[in-house]
Amino acid sequence: MKELIEDLLDGARQIGASDLHFIPDANQVKVQVRSASKLAALQSMDVELYDRLTLHMRYWCSLPESNQRIPQSGVYELNQDVIRVTFLPSFAQTSMSWRIPHDTFELQHLLRSHDVERFQKVVASHHGLFFIGGSTGAGKTTVLYALLNQLKHERIVTIENPPEQMVDGVIQLEVNAKAGLSHRHLLKETLRADPDIIVIGEVRTDEELMVAYDAALSGHLTITTFHTASIQDGEKRLTQLLGMATVERHWCVLTRNQEVTCEWSTFR
CATH class of the missing domain: 3.40.50.300 (P-loop containing nucleotide triphosphate hydrolases)
Known part of the structure; x- marks a missing residue:
């Protein structure tokens, strides 16, 4: 799962994205990035893989499973990266957003x-x-x-x-x-x-x-x-x-x- 996360981060960073959003529907999950204040499509993934990814992120962000019907946020650490993760449950599905860490600039x-x-x-x-x-x-x-x-x-x-x-x-x-x-x-x-x-x-x-x-x-x-x-x-x-x-x-x-x-x- 960490390899998938690294691939997603690399793809977003290559286009200078500040945020990465996962938007699920009944058949697939759209992955979008925000770059220069605009949203753009990055890729898509199947719902089963997305469910495994959200389970992994919740666990390592120390977010209680009993509160999945309310908005939650936490921090996911990967190597030297600190990713701010937010879950927003809607009527049918739960979307997920990441704030993408970047190197510190002058x-x-x-x-x-x-x-x-x-x-x-x-x-x-x-x-x-x-x-x-x-x-x-x-x-x-x-x-x-x-x-x-x-x-x-x-x-x-x-x-x-x-x-x-x-x-x-x-x-x-x-x-x-x-x-x-x-x-x-x-x-x-x-x-x-x-x-x-x-x-x-x-x-x-x-x-x-x-x-x-x-x-x-x-x-x-x-x-x-x-x-x-x-x-x-x-x-x-x-x-x-x-x-x-x-x-x-x-x-x-x-x-x-x-x-x-x-x-x-x-x-x-």
């Missing part, structure tokens, strides 16, 4: 030089809430980890659910609700650890957004990724949740076509 290899300089300027400010935004497949996580790899002279603590890459010199904390390690609890402990920069993985819920906001209110530069198509949409959600935000907000919203472009703004 920030200057991903972005134009003036955008790299803007990143460096925001980090040098050492305060505020820094959103790296974009739609699915825009490169938010890739850019975040490239940035972290350039900040090893800083004391950085991340709160992630789960960590998608290991970064030398960075303290990476993993959310574990069953063990009582929520975003809120981990932030409380992080603030006692004298960080220079706090990273709140990917903000998906209002509670996680509130935690990121509170981290910035503590006076630390707080960096997070945020799913949004534009700065205006992101600010609108912030206003709906928080009212008038009182911390400085830096926005970089990524768009990925042939290259990654950035839309920037700062609100004070």
Whole structure:
């Protein structure tokens, strides 16, 4: 089964895909990839093989079989790769998605030089809430980890659910609700650890957004990724949740076509 997984990852990586999706129907399973924010077909597999694959992934992700009718996510480790796996049960079948790990890039290899300089300027400010935004497949996580790899002279603590890459010199904390390690609890402990920069993985819920906001209110530069198509949409959600935000907000919203472009703004 591991050979099949390696083949699927290799095929997706060859076309620069960020995600791999398995969509079953009655007769076969379509395998699709997301590359440059667009979906494309990769291959198909028979239902029996897909069932064996999902059983294998659930087992090694330590996901309970008794909860198969609710959405689940976990981490699958293969050699040096860490794959984030998500199961979404529908009325008839359960689809599966993988976030594909890639080698860590240098920030200057991903972005134009003036955008790299803007990143460096925001980090040098050492305060505020820094959103790296974009739609699915825009490169938010890739850019975040490239940035972290350039900040090893800083004391950085991340709160992630789960960590998608290991970064030398960075303290990476993993959310574990069953063990009582929520975003809120981990932030409380992080603030006692004298960080220079706090990273709140990917903000998906209002509670996680509130935690990121509170981290910035503590006076630390707080960096997070945020799913949004534009700065205006992101600010609108912030206003709906928080009212008038009182911390400085830096926005970089990524768009990925042939290259990654950035839309920037700062609100004070």
